[in-house]
Amino acid sequence: MSAKKLFIVRHAKAEIPTWDKKDFDRNIMDKGAVRAQHIANSLKEVITIDDNTAVLSSTANRAIQTAHIFCSSLEFPLQNILQTKAIYEAYYLDILHIINQIPAHINTLVVFGHNPGLSDLTNYICNSYIELKTSHCAVINLEDGIDFASLSGGTGTLMQTITE
Template sequence: MKKLFLIRHAKSSWDSHAQSDIERPLNNRGEQNALMMSKILMKENILPELLLSSPALRALSTAKIFAGQFGIDQETIVIEKSIYEAGIRELSIIVDGIDDRYDSVFLFGHNPGLSAFTNLIGDKFIPEMPTCAIAGLEFNINRWSKVARGAGRLFLFDYPKKHSK
């Protein structure tokens, strides 16, 4: 059994137009949302064995907040350059290459790729993933290379606005 959690980066700052897209940091709300969503997973005893992240600052910062909540050394986050601007094909290649010893993987990335990939490999349609959304998919497989169209059971789709007061 393999579980893949596709996590869109938290809300980022647009304060400085001088920054390139890859250098945009999280804003305060993004930091708070990432902490809240990581706590929700922790409460549900959903723990990662591997964290993969886009090199974009907003995605990597989101991954670091999650790692901190789970007591995972931030240095163990695997930065995968191809997640940045990845579409379905690139995400399929990344997942196919995950070491089979890992059964629970968190992948931090971007739209529109994450939403499209979730809808490709999942058994239910989700709308476009808002910032800091988490799509949890479960696969009845023992090798990541067996992830295929519609093979995953979408058992979790959560995002910060579901928890706003």
């Protein structure tokens, strides 16, 4: 079994919350889109996209818009993005449970979502202490013999955080 890689990406900078728009419906800002594009371009240097790659995103506007920017840059088909509302406002163990459903043949998984869940998940998996800012990407190697179904606390190594 080849080494598995997990990429955790917080959504791009979103518009300020207002009373007349639900949080779920907030869109990314222009400067957020620019930053996301820069980070997606940096991610291209360390990720391999192939038939054993999966992308999972929250269905909130700002997360799926960020996923589209990254996937366009990485040449991952937008129609293949797995979308679930369950990542939105989710506790890190609930996000982990979703990741644990990923099939064994997947070697590379990219997850788009929200804080604090994503930062907490990264820290739980890697025994690290980071806080993902908007558009930041945590690059995690899973330990030998660990697949996404068996991923749990302390079974990954934080290799880097892509911030620009």
